Amino acid sequence: MGFSEKQEALVNSSWESFKQNIPQYxxxxxxxxxxxAPAVKDLFSFLKDTAGIQDSPKLQAHAEKxxxxxxxxxxxxxxxxxxxxxxxTLSVIHVQKGVIDPHFVVVKxxxxxxxxxxxxxxxxxxxxTAWEVAYDELATAIKKAMN
Structure with missing residues (x-):
């Protein structure tokens, strides 16, 4: 059983909901x-100065990505x-940053x-479930490329 048309539509419509307020989300x-996972703060350069995360264009761009x-x-x-x-590039950056399996779970x-x-x-x-499946497949592809 593959990813259904309805699952794709659910992800697309909720993506639009997310985009309605990228700064907040x-x-x-x-x-x-x-x-x-407070320790992962060091993996994100834009989180080093938490005072300005509310208005951080880098944080917003990364979340949107x-x-x-x-x-x-x-x-x-x-x-x-x-x-x-x-x-x-995506897998190389994850390797350079030292991303490991538990990090993928936290992000999910x-x-x-x-x-x-x-x-x-x-x-x-x-x-x-639609988002979970899509995320899991992306994470699997990144991890595969990391090895």
Whole structure:
């Protein structure tokens, strides 16, 4: 069973909800990450000075990229049945930063919590599962390229 048209539509519509307020949801996303794993703060250069994270363009751009990559993964899963990284830059950066498996778990949890907040009463287990599958496939592709 592949990634369904409905799952792709759920990810796309909730991506739009996220984009409605990128500044707020970006801060929320990194707040969730740091609550779960405070030590990862050093992996993100834009989190070194936490005083300015509310208005950090780098933080917002990075969060938008993360969520966008998961959305793109949903599109790839529907079209091709798999996620293929366009280039190795993403995996190289993860290796350089020392990203390990538990980091992927923390990011996934934060991503799902953020999407739940962004979608409000439109959130459902089905929507959660669609994002979870898309994220897991992206994470698998990144980890594969890291090795």
């Amino acid at each position: 970006s801060v929320l996303f990194y707040t969730f990450i740091l609550e779960k 993360v969520f966008g990559l998961v959305r793109d993964s949903a599109i790839q899963l529907r079209a091709k049945g798999e996620v293929v990284l366009g280039d190795t 949890e934060a991503l799902l919590k953020t999407i739940k907040e962004a979608t409000g009463d439109k959130w459902s287990e089905e929507l959660n």
